[in-house]
Amino acid sequence: MMPLLRAARMLVLMALGACSAEKHAFDRHLAQLRPDTVTALPDMGWPAGTMLCPLSLYQSALAGSAxxxxxxxxxxxxxxxxxxxxxxxxxxxxLPAGEAGIEQLFFKRADYDVLNDPQRIGRDAEKVPAGFAPxxxxxxxxxxxxVTREQRAHRKLIIFGTALT
Incomplete structure (x- = not known):
């Protein structure tokens, strides 16, 4: 009976571990940002020259001009x-051309949305400061x-870009 009880405990612990999915450090960073701020990204260990390209909800490809x-x-x-x-x-x-060096990180929809479409940014973002270029x-x-707010729903919006100097 004891080995069966021990096996049942292990199964319960494994199930609990699977339910508590740990958030990626990048996701935790974005979630804690407050509206009306422009901030640099934390050091995630990506080498210099690494490009970051967010894909918003339902987006399956980058615009051809990107x-x-x-x-x-x-x-x-x-x-x-x-x-x-x-x-x-x-x-x-x-890294070399092709697929080498490309990685896709997935994030659950949270208390913020990520935008990268200029039309949606213009329509939905409460404000985009003059010194920020999406x-x-x-x-x-x-x-x-x-980090700004959505005009109609007041959800946080995250927009990637650069600071103009």
Whole structure:
């Protein structure tokens, strides 16, 4: 009877561990930001020259004019990525061409939304400061995030970009 009880306890502990999915450090950082701020990103260990390209809800490809769009879209097409209820961050390390060095991080929809479409930013964002330029893809060295509010729903919006000097 004792081995059966021990096995049952292990199953319960494994199930509890699976239910408590740990948030990525990047997701925790974004969640704690307050509206009406522009901030640099924390050091995530990405090498210099790494490009960050967020994909918002239901977005399955980067706009054709975005830097690295062809390379990233080929990667997404090969993965048969269709977008969905969550957002993701495409991390493109400065490595050889092709899929080498491309990683897609997935994040659950939380108390904020990530936007990268200029029309949606203009329509939905409460305000975009004059010194901030939204970008579809941005290098880690220049990356800034703007936290603002959605005009109608007052949800937090996260917009990737650069600070103008």
């Amino acid at each position: 830097p690295l769009a062809g390379r990233v879209n080929a990667f997404l097409k090969k993965k048969q990525f269709l977008g969905g209820e969550d957002w993701s961050l495409i991390v493109v390390r400065p 970008q579809t893809c941005v290098t880690v060295e220049q990356a800034r995030v703007l």
